[in-house]
Amino acid sequence: GHDVGYAFYINLVCTASITFFFYKELKEGFMGEKCSWSECKVLVKKMLGYSWPILVLGIAGILNQTADKILFPYIYEKGDAHAQLGIYGAASKIAMIMAMITQAFRYAYEPFVFGKAKDKDNRQTYASAMKYFVIFTLLAFLVVVGYLDVLRHIIGHDYWDGLKVVPIVMAAEIMMGVYFNLSFWYKLIDKTIWGAYFSGIGCAVLIAINIIFVPKYGYIACAWAGFAGYGTAMLLSYFVGQKKYPINYPVKEIMIYVVLALVLFVGMTEANKYFSTGIACLINTMLILIFAAYLVKKDFPLKSLPFVGKYFRK
Structure with missing residues (x-):
């Protein structure tokens, strides 16, 4: 059979190939006249000081996504652990819709944030971005939950018992996205070590909940562990960030949307x-339209839309 290690070698080759395309910039930066050897050492030290906590943050983030699946076969004792893990993994695929939305947002938003870093009104921009991120991820959450009886056909009938984890996993993904939004304060002030702290603590919470509750409650505890882990990291980043790099997030407005989404979610669950x-x-x-109507009335008036907006102006 093929050695699974080849996947890592291929990844190494791909990464090295990407680095090669920056040969000109690296040569000018480290060997050209623009940077003396002593200056380069200072630059490298600064770069490593900034980036190594991000590496730790990334590793902790990967553990947050995979630790439950790694631990589950070793700590679940009530039945076939691999069968239960298969149900959990299959149901989680539906929740990955939220992960894709969050990932797309990350790719678009990070360059935007650093591009706005020197603008005078940048903090207000970050606050608005956070608000709309939460609004539209909540809308996506409601759409998935609302049509879960249709979307469940993506996975086999044998896995439907695990559908109860979908809302929990999606909520955890939303909090991960919020945490990502909040993470820019320590990147902008070159204090990335805070990110390592927050992610490490969140990962520890996730692992602890898995170890304590999975033996009794099964894979549902895995979903709640992810929820608690991301929630912990999110709250820590928010409260510390408000002291180190205050941003006036519209918390009250965001919470109104969260409460509305929760009420509608309960209605959908009962339906x-x-x-x-x-x-x-x-x-x-109809419940989704209620959320959309509130959004249009409060924050997204139709008259502001291009082309069709003129039909809604008085």
């Missing part, structure tokens, strides 16, 4: 439980 798929989808569509 999915007591009605047929067709009727439940109809009810859930």
Whole structure:
């Protein structure tokens, strides 16, 4: 058989190839007249001081996503651990819709943040970005939950028992996205060590909850462990960030959307439980429209849209 290690060698080659394309910049920066040897040493030291905590942060982030699956077979004792883990993994695939949204946002938002770093109104921009990120991820959350009876056909019928973890995993992904939004304060002030602290503590919370509760509650504890881990990192980053790099986030407005989404989520859960798929989808569509209507009224007036906005102006 093929050695799985080849995947790592291929990744190494790909990364080295990407680095090669920066040969000109590296040559000018470290061997050209623009940077003396002593200056280069200072620059390298500064770069490593900035980047190594981000490496730790990244490792902790990967552990947050994979630790439960690694630990589960060793700590679950009530039945076939691998079968239960398969159910959990299959159900989590539906929740990955939120992970894709968050990842797309990250790729677009990070260059934007550093580009705005020197602007006078940058903090207000970050606050607005946070608000709209939460709003639209909550909308995506409601859409997935509302049509879960349809989306469940993505996975096999044997895995439907695990669908109860989908809202929990999606909520955890939203908090991970919020944590990512909050993370820029320590990057902008070159104090990335805080990111390592927050991610490490969040990872420790996740692992502890898995070890304590998985033997009794199974994979549902894995989902709640991720929720608690990301939630811990998010709250720590927010409260410390408000002291180190204050940003006036519209917390009250965001919480109104969160509470509204929770109320609608409860309604959707009940509809999915007591009605047929067709009727439940109809009810859930109306609930989604309630959220959308509130969004349009408060923060996204139709008259502001390009092209079609003129039809809504008085």
